[in-house]
Amino acid sequence: ELxxxxxxxxxxxxxxxFIFPAAPVHLDPMFDSRAWWMIDIEKIQDLMARGEVRxxxxxxxxxxxxxxxxxxxxxxxxxxxxxxxASQIVxxxxxxxxxxxxxxxxxxxxxxxxxxxxxxxxICEEQWTAAAGNQIGLSVAQSHGRLDPVLPFAxxxxxxxxxxxxxxxxxxxxxxxxxxxxxPAIEVALDLIKDVIIRSRTEA
Numbered sequence: 001e002l003x004x005x006x007x008x009x010x011x012x013x014x015x016x017x018f019i020f021p022a023a024p025v026h027l028d029p030m031f032d033s034r035a036w037w038m039i040d041i042e043k044i045q046d047l048m049a050r051g052e053v054r055x056x057x058x059x060x061x062x063x064x065x066x067x068x069x070x071x072x073x074x075x076x077x078x079x080x081x082x083x084x085x086a087s088q089i090v091x092x093x094x095x096x097x098x099x100x101x102x103x104x105x106x107x108x109x110x111x112x113x114x115x116x117x118x119x120x121x122x123i124c125e126e127q128w129t130a131a132a133g134n135q136i137g138l139s140v141a142q143s144h145g146r147l148d149p150v151l152p153f154a155x156x157x158x159x160x161x162x163x164x165x166x167x168x169x170x171x172x173x174x175x176x177x178x179x180x181x182x183x184p185a186i187e188v189a190l191d192l193i194k195d196v197i198i199r200s201r202t203e204a
Contacts, residue, residue, distance in 0.1 A: 005190055014197045021074050036096045037063040056155050057125040071104045088200045090193055092116025099123055106131035113196040116189045117142040118181050121155030132166025140170045141192035143185035145177040
C-alpha cells in the first residue's frame with residue numbers, strides 16, 4: 001500500500017528501497033520493543049501524573065554520537081550499494097528515532113533529500129541550532145499530536161521554529177491525538193518523498 005501510494009500519479013514506478021535499522025537497546029524482548037538510548041519510564045509517568053510538561057531542549061543523550069555514527073554507516077551502505085546520492089535519501093523516524101534522524105540530517109556532510117520527524121522534539125538545542133545554520137536547506141515533514149503526553153506538543157513547535165530559523169523548509173502536520181503516526185502524519189511524509197522522487201528525476 002505504501003509503494004502504491006508513493007507511485008500514484010507517476011507514469012513509471014519509482015525505484016525505492018526502504019532500510020529499517022534496529023535500535024540497539026532492548027526495552028522489552030518479548031515484544032521486540034527497542035530504543036536508541038535508555039528511557040526513564042517512571043520519570044515520564046510521574047510527570048504525566050502531575051500534569052507537568054516534559055522539558056527536552058537541553059537534553060543531550062550520551063549515546064547520541066554513537067547512534068549518529070550507526071545511521072551514517074547505513075547511509076553510506078545505501079549510497080554504495082544502490083548508487084544513490086545524498087539528495088536522493090530520505091531519513092526519518094518516530095519519537096526517539098525522529099530525534100536521531102534530525103541529529104543525523106543536521107550533521108551529515110551533505111544535505112540529504114529529506115527528513116521525516118514523527119512525534120519528535122527539540123533536544124540538544126545549542127548544538128542543533130548551530131548545525132541547522134550550517135547545513136544547507138533541508139526539506140522536512142514533521143507531525144505531532146496536540147494531546148501527546150510523552151513528548152509535549154510544545155517540544156515539536158520548538159523544533160519547527162529552530163529548523164525554520166535555520167533556513168529549512170518544514171511541512172508541519174498537527175493532529176488531534178497523542179503519541180502516534182496517524183493518517184495526516186503519513187500523508188505529509190508521502191508528499192515529501194514524492195517531491196524527492198520528482199526532483200531526482202528532474203536532475204537525472
